[in-house]
Amino acid sequence: MSSSGGITAEPPVAAAPPPSAEPGRLGRYAVTVGFLAPAILMLLVWMVYPVVYTVIRSFFGQTGYLGHWVGFDNYHTLFTTSSLKTAIKNNFIWVAVVPAFVTAIGLIFAVLTERVRWAVAFKLVVFLPMAISALATGVTWRIMYQQDPNLGAVNALTRSFDEALHPAGVLQDASASTPSLQGSPQSGLKLKTLLHPGSVARLGLTAIPPDAVPSGAKQAADPTAKPGDIVGVVWRDFKPGGGKPGVVETGEQGLPGVKVQLRSTSGKVVQTATTKSDGSFDFAKVSAGSYQTAIGASTFAKPFGGWAWLGPNLITWSLIIAYIWIWAGFAMVVIAAGLSAMPRDVLEAARTDGASELQVFRRVTVPLLAPVLSVVFITMIINVLKVFDLVFALAPQSTQTQANVIALAMWRTAFGGQNDFGTGSAIAVFLFLLVIPVLALNIRRFRREL
Amino acid sequence: MAAAAPAIEVPAQRDTVAAKIVRAVANAPLQIFLAALGLLWLVPTFGLFITSILPVQSVASKGWWQIFSHPSEATWSNYHELFHNSGLTEALKTTAYIAVGNTLIIVLIGAMAGYAFAWLEFPGRDWVFVGVIGLLVVPLQMALIPMFKLYDIFGIFDTVIGIILFHVAFGLPFAIFLLRNFFIGLPKDILESARIDGANEFIIFLRLILPLGLPAIASLAIFQFLWTWNDLLVALVFGQNVQPITVWIAGQLREFGTSIDIIAPASFVSLIVPLIVFLAFQRYFVQGLLAGSVK
Numbered sequence: 028m029s030s031s032g033g034i035t036a037e038p039p040v041a042a043a044p045p046p047s048a049e050p051g052r053l054g055r056y057a058v059t060v061g062f063l064a065p066a067i068l069m070l071l072v073w074m075v076y077p078v079v080y081t082v083i084r085s086f087f088g089q090t091g092y093l094g095h096w097v098g099f100d101n102y103h104t105l106f107t108t109s110s111l112k113t114a115i116k117n118n119f120i121w122v123a124v125v126p127a128f129v130t131a132i133g134l135i136f137a138v139l140t141e142r143v144r145w146a147v148a149f150k151l152v153v154f155l156p157m158a159i160s161a162l163a164t165g166v167t168w169r170i171m172y173q174q175d176p177n178l179g180a181v182n183a184l185t186r187s188f189d190e191a192l193h194p195a196g197v198l199q200d201a202s203a204s205t206p207s208l209q210g211s212p213q214s215g216l217k218l219k220t221l222l223h224p225g226s227v228a229r230l231g232l233t234a235i236p237p238d239a240v241p242s243g244a245k246q247a248a249d250p251t252a253k254p255g256d257i258v259g260v261v262w263r264d265f266k267p268g269g270g271k272p273g274v275v276e277t278g279e280q281g282l283p284g285v286k287v288q289l290r291s292t293s294g295k296v297v298q299t300a301t302t303k304s305d306g307s308f309d310f311a312k313v314s315a316g317s318y319q320t321a322i323g324a325s326t327f328a329k330p331f332g333g334w335a336w337l338g339p340n341l342i343t344w345s346l347i348i349a350y351i352w353i354w355a356g357f358a359m360v361v362i363a364a365g366l367s368a369m370p371r372d373v374l375e376a377a378r379t380d381g382a383s384e385l386q387v388f389r390r391v392t393v394p395l396l397a398p399v400l401s402v403v404f405i406t407m408i409i410n411v412l413k414v415f416d417l418v419f420a421l422a423p424q425s426t427q428t429q430a431n432v433i434a435l436a437m438w439r440t441a442f443g444g445q446n447d448f449g450t451g452s453a454i455a456v457f458l459f460l461l462v463i464p465v466l467a468l469n470i471r472r473f474r475r476e477l
Numbered sequence: 478m479a480a481a482a483p484a485i486e487v488p489a490q491r492d493t494v495a496a497k498i499v500r501a502v503a504n505a506p507l508q509i510f511l512a513a514l515g516l517l518w519l520v521p522t523f524g525l526f527i528t529s530i531l532p533v534q535s536v537a538s539k540g541w542w543q544i545f546s547h548p549s550e551a552t553w554s555n556y557h558e559l560f561h562n563s564g565l566t567e568a569l570k571t572t573a574y575i576a577v578g579n580t581l582i583i584v585l586i587g588a589m590a591g592y593a594f595a596w597l598e599f600p601g602r603d604w605v606f607v608g609v610i611g612l613l614v615v616p617l618q619m620a621l622i623p624m625f626k627l628y629d630i631f632g633i634f635d636t637v638i639g640i641i642l643f644h645v646a647f648g649l650p651f652a653i654f655l656l657r658n659f660f661i662g663l664p665k666d667i668l669e670s671a672r673i674d675g676a677n678e679f680i681i682f683l684r685l686i687l688p689l690g691l692p693a694i695a696s697l698a699i700f701q702f703l704w705t706w707n708d709l710l711v712a713l714v715f716g717q718n719v720q721p722i723t724v725w726i727a728g729q730l731r732e733f734g735t736s737i738d739i740i741a742p743a744s745f746v747s748l749i750v751p752l753i754v755f756l757a758f759q760r761y762f763v764q765g766l767l768a769g770s771v772k
Contacts, residue, residue, distance in 0.1 A: 055597070056599060059599045062678070063589070063593045066586050067605075069645060070646060072646070074619075074620060080623040081622055143504065143511055149514075153514075153515065154763075158751045159707070159751060160707030160708075163744040163745075163747050166730075166740055166744040171524060177538075180521075180540060180541070352521065412616070415710050416710065434616070441622055451621075455618040455619045459618075459619050469610055470611055
């Protein structure tokens with residue numbers, strides 16, 4: 028039936044059937060309706076009606092099909108409840124950080140992979156997280172982020188850097204064996220006695236469990252005075268049975284590796300020394316005057332305990348790292364496609380003109396890629412505004428309040444126990460308003476093409 | 478950026494063996510850098526897999542990477558336990574129903590609409606299409622509350638079909654957008670001559686459009702399959718006893734430490750299928766991605 032219009036002799040303008048074929052035209056419309064109806068019906072019921080309903084619903088109370096009219100109260104709640112304010116603030120951080128990072132990383136990866144033969148393999152690997160559910164990614168990174176550096180890979184890695192910067196001390200804890208040694212492990216232990224060149228210092232420590240004695244410790248050596256030097260010993264002033272405090276005895280071990288400071292009476296550190304395996308140390312050629320010695324706090328520095336990646340302070344950043352891990356591949360693939368569509372001769376011309384590779388990148392590649400970069404950037408803004416699963420799965424229950432984002436807040440408010448459909452609708456509308464500029468942009472871009 | 482530097486020294490000529498060797502050597506830092514990055518990207522997923530084959534006491538006492546010094550601790554018993562726990566197999570089935578059902582329905586409805594927007598004339602066509610584009614970015618949060626109520630009335634709350642239809646509706650704008658743009662690029666004369674030969678629109682759609690549009694349809698199908706397989710939010714809201722694997726795992730998350738011998742292998746199972754689908758059809762996946770973003 029639909030073919031009746033086309034049988035006429037002029038096919039080129041086939042779209043407009045001859046006016047005489049009225050029934051055919053109706054038939055054509057019927058066919059069109061048949062093709063379109065399922066899609067349009069679904070869009071009307073599942074998208075258009077809900078948008079209208081949710082906007083209206085956001086002005087009504089918690090329960091019921093509509094509930095009672097509350098005006099802007101739900102929006103007031105949205106901007107005054109602390110957990111919702113946190114969600115908005117966090118989403119702001121996400122938008123400020125993620126699109127820029129993802130686009131930049133994608134650009135760098137795309138440009139770099141152009142120079143290696145196995146680019147396809149690299150792209151595949153970086154793109155893989157895109158295929159995995161955000162839930163599984165959340166579980167994956169929760170294993171990575173465990174706080175104990177012996178369990179969590181991220182902290183194990185952090186530890187290897189941290190130990191270079193702040194090495195752990197040889198002793199974790201100890202206390203003075205006699206009252207002449209004052210202070211605490213946290214502030215350092217200072218010997219009260221004033222010392223002069225030729226003096227001997229005995230710094231006895233107790234409360235060190237046998238397994239915490241630094242390895243290589245030998246019998247402590249009671250120092251003999253040396254003219255011009257200040258010598259001393261740091262030792263474990265304890266032996267089975269107790270021993271006599273303040274006296275170096277047989278069976279008591281020296282403590283090697285302890286950092287001992289020589290301080291002037293004003294408290295300034297003039298020399299430092301490290302104890303040998305018998306616990307002895309020696310400040311050589313000390314000029315005349317009065318001094319004090321102390322065991323520095325660094326000796327008692329705690330080993331790296333791991334950063335609380337999933338704790339309240341870092342959680343948003345930890346989520347963002349995992350999110351970038353997911354989306355970098357997307358940016359890379361889209362930008363790489365833009366790159367391969369770029370006119371090669373322009374790049375070559377710039378190179379022949381003597382532009383450095385960095386100049387080519389900044390002055391030619393990036394400007395030519397600008398449309399692609401902006402598409403990636405905008406896509407990421409929308410994605411980030413809607414982020415839900417990853418936060419749900421990766422943030423532990425205890426820090427979900429600090430990790431909150433708008434989409435999660437909407438679910439928690441409307442479905443996750445509170446069942447407040449009024450505020451839930453207001454949150455959804457707020458989210459919708461945030462993506463509307465992008466919607467407008469999309470439509471404008473499309474209408475230009477039409 | 479340091480890695481980009483060596484390329485500067487590469488001379489313009491490129492055919493001699495010497496030049497090739499020079500280039501390869503100059504490229505070495507970049508190669509190493511990229512290889513390291515690639516490994517870095519694989520580590521988390523690899524860690525999940527190793528964790529999934531370790532007994533729970535071992536997970537609680539040492540990092541998964543230490544398996545290399547204790548390889549004997551690896552065991553399949555977590556997986557064995559998991560598959561004898563009927564909950565997971567049920568959840569996997571539900572996930573498969575949702576993902577496959579959604580993919581089939583959206584391909585059919587989307588292709589029909591895409592064809593209408595591309596090749597059938599009707600008044601206001603472009604305006605309706607612009608409207609569809611406008612729906613592309615509507616956050617699905619906008620529909621959760623109204624559809625939650627409506628599903629009660631329809632009687633499809635907590636059913637596989639209810640979850641499928643929600644996915645279909647929210648996937649449609651992209652489906653229509655993608656397919657319409659692909660169909661409109663098909664050669665016009667083929668369609669016209671089919672019409673002249675007396676083929677009606679249904680024949681054209683079935684015999685010409687669907688086969689010719691296969692690349693775009695494949696992209697759409699992969700996309701939708703992965704999207705629904707991985708979905709958490711929709712199933713969380715519209716399912717209760719009907720639980721796909723994501724919701725099932727989410728239900729265990731509260732006891733993360735003690736249930737890690739369930740959570741880790743279940744998560745790995747959940748990502749195996751999308752991983753295979755992605756690896757097998759990655760070309761189409763990337764095409765769909767590009768069609769959706771670069772336009």
